[in-house]
Amino acid sequence: MTFTAEQLEIRALARDFAQTEIAPHAEAWDAAGKIPDDLFLRMAELGFLGMLVPERYGGLDLDVATYLLVLEEIARADASVALTVAIHSGPVPGILLAHGSESQKEGWLPRLASGEIIGAFALTEPGAGSDAAAIACVARRAGAGWALDGEKSWVTNGARAGLVMTFARTSPEGVGCFLAEPSQEGYHIVRSVTTMGHRASETVDVALRGLEVGDESLIGDPQRAFTYALEGLVLGRAGIAAQALGIAQASLDHATRYSLEREQFGRPLSDFGATQAKLANMAARISAVRSTIQEVGRRLDRERRGDRDTGTGADALVARAAGAKLLASETAMYAADEAVQIFGGYGYMRDYPVERLMRDAKGTEIFEGTSEIMRVVIAREIIKAAREA
Numbered sequence: 001m002t003f004t005a006e007q008l009e010i011r012a013l014a015r016d017f018a019q020t021e022i023a024p025h026a027e028a029w030d031a032a033g034k035i036p037d038d039l040f041l042r043m044a045e046l047g048f049l050g051m052l053v054p055e056r057y058g059g060l061d062l063d064v065a066t067y068l069l070v071l072e073e074i075a076r077a078d079a080s081v082a083l084t085v086a087i088h089s090g091p092v093p094g095i096l097l098a099h100g101s102e103s104q105k106e107g108w109l110p111r112l113a114s115g116e117i118i119g120a121f122a123l124t125e126p127g128a129g130s131d132a133a134a135i136a137c138v139a140r141r142a143g144a145g146w147a148l149d150g151e152k153s154w155v156t157n158g159a160r161a162g163l164v165m166t167f168a169r170t171s172p173e174g175v176g177c178f179l180a181e182p183s184q185e186g187y188h189i190v191r192s193v194t195t196m197g198h199r200a201s202e203t204v205d206v207a208l209r210g211l212e213v214g215d216e217s218l219i220g221d222p223q224r225a226f227t228y229a230l231e232g233l234v235l236g237r238a239g240i241a242a243q244a245l246g247i248a249q250a251s252l253d254h255a256t257r258y259s260l261e262r263e264q265f266g267r268p269l270s271d272f273g274a275t276q277a278k279l280a281n282m283a284a285r286i287s288a289v290r291s292t293i294q295e296v297g298r299r300l301d302r303e304r305r306g307d308r309d310t311g312t313g314a315d316a317l318v319a320r321a322a323g324a325k326l327l328a329s330e331t332a333m334y335a336a337d338e339a340v341q342i343f344g345g346y347g348y349m350r351d352y353p354v355e356r357l358m359r360d361a362k363g364t365e366i367f368e369g370t371s372e373i374m375r376v377v378i379a380r381e382i383i384k385a386a387r388e389a
Contacts, residue, residue: 067090
């Protein structure tokens, strides 16, 4: 796999920042269940909160493949930070750019890119998780705008955010996408959710009670936003794949260092064939996944340039993104599990980093669609192509 000089430079910048400004604090943030606000301002100064935002709106205008490299490096240091950044930097600006009006872009994208506000994505509901089409949150006409009523679950950044991209049913067949602000009357944080992994990332349940937004807050067609959400999920799944890859790489990093330091029977663990086999298998899977993710990134870049992706079956972009997430998340779980085994009893203790990596890895098999749903997505595209052949 070959990277450009610019990609290598940006990856090096991300790696240096992540390892010096994030990694030393990851354990403390996990224990406290919170990421300090000033971290995001420092990341904004480097452009990492506006990676996919065009320069005219204050962003870096990176290609998706490079964006995924940066996410990998951030997750290698702390998956909680990477998840926060991915939601803020991926589907939120992505949908705005693809379907928002010019005034919406000018009003929101510079604020997102500068870190003035953080973005959130409110799609999932208590009864609409894997089945996103079952959205029950309702948007009704109210004067010159809309009133939103319903529940949203597991909203990452939902309390910290200054902008929440919210999906609500506008008719029995249609879904709209609305730009809501948590400071508005009618937006209520029901509870903060304590999760197994990604504990420093903010996750909340939200109740919308007559939240009023104007027509200027509606993105695109009020009947077609479900397709916008699906588009956002393709980019979101690529982002989760990159985060999973970062967790897997961190697992290999820690396991390798520990195998050199820890001695048993008078020899370092790295001398034993069983340990070497574990490290080799982890490295091989990680390399294969990185190539898969980068290919998805390049195809997403072509789509952003207006080049329609003509892949079908397992080669369709939606299937390839689902496949990348599936492989990456299962590789993260495999690598974290192997790292815990290499650490032995110490790997089971919270005093050592691989315990956190294993908890974080599990989340990547669930976020943006479970592994089971990824298999459904891939199989659906394969069967669709076969029927049309």
